[in-house]
Amino acid sequence: MRISNRAQAVAPFYAMEVAKHAAMLEADGHHVIKLNIGEPDFGAPPVVRQAMRDAMDGRPLPYTAALGLPELRMAISGFYRERHDVQVDPARIVVTAGASAALVLTAAALVDPGDEVIIGDPSYPCNRQIIETFGGEVRLLPTTPATRFQLDSSSVRDQWTARTAGVMIATPSNPTGTSIPAGELKAICDLARERGGWRIVDEIYLDLSDGAAPTALRHDPEAVVIGSFSKYFGLTGWRLGWCVLPEPLIPAAERLAQNLYICASTPAQVAALACFTPEALDVCEQRRAEFTARRTLVLDGLAAIGLPVPVPPDGAFYCYIDVSGTGLGSEEFCERALQEAHVALTPGRDFGHHSAATHVRLSYTASIPDLEEGLTRLGRFVASL
Numbered sequence: 476m477r478i479s480n481r482a483q484a485v486a487p488f489y490a491m492e493v494a495k496h497a498a499m500l501e502a503d504g505h506h507v508i509k510l511n512i513g514e515p516d517f518g519a520p521p522v523v524r525q526a527m528r529d530a531m532d533g534r535p536l537p538y539t540a541a542l543g544l545p546e547l548r549m550a551i552s553g554f555y556r557e558r559h560d561v562q563v564d565p566a567r568i569v570v571t572a573g574a575s576a577a578l579v580l581t582a583a584a585l586v587d588p589g590d591e592v593i594i595g596d597p598s599y600p601c602n603r604q605i606i607e608t609f610g611g612e613v614r615l616l617p618t619t620p621a622t623r624f625q626l627d628s629s630s631v632r633d634q635w636t637a638r639t640a641g642v643m644i645a646t647p648s649n650p651t652g653t654s655i656p657a658g659e660l661k662a663i664c665d666l667a668r669e670r671g672g673w674r675i676v677d678e679i680y681l682d683l684s685d686g687a688a689p690t691a692l693r694h695d696p697e698a699v700v701i702g703s704f705s706k707y708f709g710l711t712g713w714r715l716g717w718c719v720l721p722e723p724l725i726p727a728a729e730r731l732a733q734n735l736y737i738c739a740s741t742p743a744q745v746a747a748l749a750c751f752t753p754e755a756l757d758v759c760e761q762r763r764a765e766f767t768a769r770r771t772l773v774l775d776g777l778a779a780i781g782l783p784v785p786v787p788p789d790g791a792f793y794c795y796i797d798v799s800g801t802g803l804g805s806e807e808f809c810e811r812a813l814q815e816a817h818v819a820l821t822p823g824r825d826f827g828h829h830s831a832a833t834h835v836r837l838s839y840t841a842s843i844p845d846l847e848e849g850l851t852r853l854g855r856f857v858a859s860l
Contacts, residue, residue: 485604490821490836493809497819508849510837511819513649513793515709520750520758523710527746536741541732542725543570543717544744550751551702551717558682559690567719569728572739574679574703574716578605579735581699581718584727585673586611590640595626596827597795597834599649602677606643614639617829620785624648624795625655628662635666641673647680647688650826650836651795652788657689664695679703679716680791683763688790697721706791707759708750713743766792769839769846776850777837780857792839795823799833801860809835816856818849 490511497507518524530536542548548565555563571577578601586592588610594603596615603613616634618624626644642663646655655663660676667674676691676698683706691698700719704710720728732738749755770787773794777784782801784794798808805822812818821838823831839846 481608484607486600488600488825490825493813493819493821496813500813500817505817507813507817507819508841508845508852509819510839510841510846510849511821513706513791513838513840514711515706515762515792515840516842517709517762519708519710519713519746520755522752522754522758523708523746523749526749527742530742530745536745539570539738539741539744541729541738543568543739544741544748547744547748548717550748554751555690555692559693561690561692563692563719567722567725569718569720569725569732570739570744571716571718571732572736573714574677574701574705575601575605576714576736576739577701577703577716577718578602578675578677579608580728580731581675581701581720581724582606582609582611583731583735584724585641585675585699587640589638591636591638592640593626593631593634593642595624595644595648596829597624597648597650597823597831598643598826599645599677600825602643602645611640612638615827615829617827622659623653623655623786624651625653625659626663627659628666631663632666635670635672639670639672641675642667643675643677644691645677645679646691647684647788647790649680649791650793650821650823650834651786652680652791652793653786654684654688654790657694660691661694664691664698668695668697674698675701677701680706682707682759683766683792684790685767692719699724704747704750707763708747708755709759709762710743710747710750713740713747715739715743715747766839769843770794772843772846773837773839773850776846776854780850780854782853782857794837794839795830796835796837797833798835801857803860804832805835806832812853812856815859816852818852818856
């Protein structure tokens with residue numbers, strides 16, 4: 476069987492590869508502390524779970540419109556208004572089969588073969604793979620702790636070429652957990668607009684941010700913004716997300732959605748309406764506070780071990796740890812931590828090239844008892860080196 480060059484060129488998602496190895500250890504009877512996957516351990520709020528049970532009462536669940544359930548698009552618009560003081564026309568909101576589908580949809584609508592797309596390094600690997608799937612050429616710009624591991628307008632300006640079609644930003648970011656300063660986000664969006672480029676801003680962790688982090692839509696109403704029900708609302712396996720599009724892009728996105736996946740899950744969309752009830756939002760805010768407590772625990776624990784986090788996270792539930800002081804590269808560190816301490820982490824190679832050999836990602840989505848045990852094991856492991 477002939478396999479496409481595209482499929483053969485796709486790199487593994489190493490966080491998932493680590494998960495497979497961790498599962499093998501668990502099958503052998505070991506207790507593995509899983510700090511490698513960005514999946515909140517809470518699940519959906521109780522009122523949302525009940526809404527899903529109600530939706531599955533035997534009623535017909537036909538396809539929705541390709542752009543999503545109108546009531547849900549209105550609810551998301553209301554969330555932007557109440558939470559971020561931004562008016563978004565529901566007609567500009569497209570409900571998708573997870574944020575990944577939103578990224579696929581927008582890349583399909585914006586990227587032509589040979590287009591150059593600027594993305595920061597480190598960054599979420601699937602974003603790069605999606606751009607390359609549609610023939611785009613990713614230009615990875617190294618970032619540093621001085622810029623909070625985020626793109627800055629100066630580097631984007633210097634590296635923008637005649638072939639650059641657009642820029643993709645994630646704030647807060649995976650793997651670093653850090654947000655881009657509002658002034659820099661606006662400056663990058665302004666720069667791209669002036670040069671005729673598009674802007675995709677991945678905001679799936681936005682509502683886990685410290686304080687009132689602004690959506691990019693406040694600075695750039697024509698930006699493509701990606702949202703998700705997975706992180707703040709805890710609906711990871713439900714595969715439900717959305718994107719906010721400029722009006723001229725909506726007809727193309729609708730045609731693409733019709734052909735690529737028809738529509739997002741109907742029962743998931745119906746149940747997700749309950750995410751915006753006061754009861755569900757109260758639960759989500761309690762969980763956001765829990766993540767803040769977990770972050771403090773992890774940062775203090777890593778400092779005690781002697782594993783530095785160059786930029787403390789302020790949004791997404793990740794720490795990007797510099798392991799160069801241990802004498803091990805990131806891959807060997809993760810392999811040995813898993814085999815010897817039974818703690819699963821993700822090596823930096825998932826996220827780019829610039830800091831791949833020296834950094835690993837820790838996800839603090841596990842419970843506080845598991846985080847405490849994981850830190851104890853990591854402490855013993857590092858001491859043994």
